[in-house]
Amino acid sequence: MSLLPVEEALERVLALVAPLPAETVPLREGAGRVMTMPVTAGLTQPPFSGSAMDGYWLDAADHLPSAKLQVVGESAAGRSYQGEITRGQAIRIFTGAPVPREGGVVVLQENTTREGDWITLADSLSGNDNIRPKGQDFAKGAPFHPARPLNARDLGLLAAMNVAQLEVHRKPVVAIIATGDELVMPGETPGPDQIISSNSFIVAAQVEAMGGIARMLPIARDDRESLRMVFDLAKGADLIVTSGGASVGDHDLVGEVAAELGLERSFWKIAMRPGKPLMAGRMGEAVLLGLPGNPVSATVCAELFLKPMLAKMQGRDPQITPRRAVLGCDLGPTGPRTHYMRACLSATDGLPMIMPFDNQDSGILSILAQADALLICERDSGPHKQGTEMCYLPLM
Ligand SMILES: Nc1nc2c(c(=O)[nH]1)N[C@H]1C(S)=C(S)[C@@H](COP(=O)(O)OP(=O)(O)OC[C@H]3O[C@@H](n4cnc5c(N)ncnc54)[C@H](O)[C@@H]3O)O[C@H]1N2
Numbered sequence: 001m002s003l004l005p006v007e008e009a010l011e012r013v014l015a016l017v018a019p020l021p022a023e024t025v026p027l028r029e030g031a032g033r034v035m036t037m038p039v040t041a042g043l044t045q046p047p048f049s050g051s052a053m054d055g056y057w058l059d060a061a062d063h064l065p066s067a068k069l070q071v072v073g074e075s076a077a078g079r080s081y082q083g084e085i086t087r088g089q090a091i092r093i094f095t096g097a098p099v100p101r102e103g104g105v106v107v108l109q110e111n112t113t114r115e116g117d118w119i120t121l122a123d124s125l126s127g128n129d130n131i132r133p134k135g136q137d138f139a140k141g142a143p144f145h146p147a148r149p150l151n152a153r154d155l156g157l158l159a160a161m162n163v164a165q166l167e168v169h170r171k172p173v174v175a176i177i178a179t180g181d182e183l184v185m186p187g188e189t190p191g192p193d194q195i196i197s198s199n200s201f202i203v204a205a206q207v208e209a210m211g212g213i214a215r216m217l218p219i220a221r222d223d224r225e226s227l228r229m230v231f232d233l234a235k236g237a238d239l240i241v242t243s244g245g246a247s248v249g250d251h252d253l254v255g256e257v258a259a260e261l262g263l264e265r266s267f268w269k270i271a272m273r274p275g276k277p278l279m280a281g282r283m284g285e286a287v288l289l290g291l292p293g294n295p296v297s298a299t300v301c302a303e304l305f306l307k308p309m310l311a312k313m314q315g316r317d318p319q320i321t322p323r324r325a326v327l328g329c330d331l332g333p334t335g336p337r338t339h340y341m342r343a344c345l346s347a348t349d350g351l352p353m354i355m356p357f358d359n360q361d362s363g364i365l366s367i368l369a370q371a372d373a374l375l376i377c378e379r380d381s382g383p384h385k386q387g388t389e390m391c392y393l394p395l396m
Pocket residue numbers: 178179180182183195196197198199200243244245246247248249252274275276277291292293294295297362363
């Protein structure tokens with residue numbers, strides 16, 4: 001049986017999910033979210049023409065070198081000058097304070113000399129009026145709807161627009177199920193044949209890094225009853241991510257039990273190393289992504305497939321663009337599965353250099369934790385010579 005190429009598997013998992021419906025969130029929770037509809041500015045910004053500097057406001061006609069003017073009042077931020085002002089007069093003004101009327105200029109206090117209620121302007125003046133005109137930022141009713149996650153600066157703009165709530169794509173709820181009789185949770189005492197479940201912690205952190213809500217469910221044992229029970233607990237999730245039990249062994253029951261529970265399988269087994277037994281499909285209201293049990297395989301599959309799915313569900317661009325680096329060693333030919341090799345990057349004057357680890361066993365967490373990149377060796381490619389430009393995916 002020929003294995004499904006990675007690109008096709010990615011297309012298929014992305015076809016299983018759609019951007020989630022909107023929810024209303026307070027502005028404070030808007031960072032990283034994608035808006036589902038435009039908002040409009042509730043007011044004009046700035047709402048008045050104001051001073052950009054601390055100094056003196058005066059009529060433009062009085063803005064002459066060495067002019068002497070009488071200071072008749074003060075305008076501060078939040079407390080504007082309410083009185084009259086005529087030619088030959090000035091008011092003390094501070095940064096952010098409204099100007100008394102149009103047609104004036106602000107002279108920096110450094111360019112004046114003050115004696116009592118009188119100021120004398122410097123003998124050489126700049127042409128700048130130091131005034132921020134009303135509405136120079138945005139006008140009331142101006143629409144705002146970036147087609148990307150909101151960043152910190154967007155939130156500042158939205159706050160200034162007096163937008164207190166936003167409609168954004170809902171966060172995906174991801175049920176995470178580790179499967180295996182050999183697994184116990186960190187903190188427990190494993191029996192002689194047991195190990196600690198690490199996959200759920202990797203996947204939960206990946207989900208959260210992508211803005212999803214991770215629900216870590218109890219470990220399912222390698223029997224139908226236990227798997228059914230834990231699948232039942234996953235009800236209400238948008239995505240169900242299992243790890244383990246995906247291969248062909250007698251105790252690899254995830255596919256079978258999921259099928260009994262209505263899984264419409266999209267694919268099983270892909271041309272990828274690590275990650276061959278990856279499985280995906282629709283399961284009732286949810287989508288199932290069945291990761292292989294080996295921790296490295298589970299991690300790499302989640303990087304390549306789960307993260308783009310989560311991006312699409314939140315209205316983000318799901319594409320991952322590989323970067324380029326120069327290979328730091330010779331590599332033999334790649335087999336029939338595209339190999340995502342755990343690797344380290346180091347800076348050079350040009351492209352970074354990428355060096356894969358010697359041991360690429362898909363069970364080794366200590367190397368996975370050190371790696372900062374996945375070097376992509378396309379299936380049936382190579383051998384690759386040191387110095388060849390290669391593609392890689394950064395690991396965050
Ligand atoms: N005859 C074949 N055997 C295997 C094949 C194959 O094609 N033919 N594929 C191999 C590949 S590739 C992979 S990857 C693994 C995946 O197998 P499963 O998804 O069924 O995973 P398990 O057998 O349940 O576990 C594999 C390995 O990972 C450990 N594991 C499982 N869950 C966790 C967890 N939550 N945290 C930490 N470690 C976990 C488990 O103890 C095993 O050591 O199958 C190969 N076999």
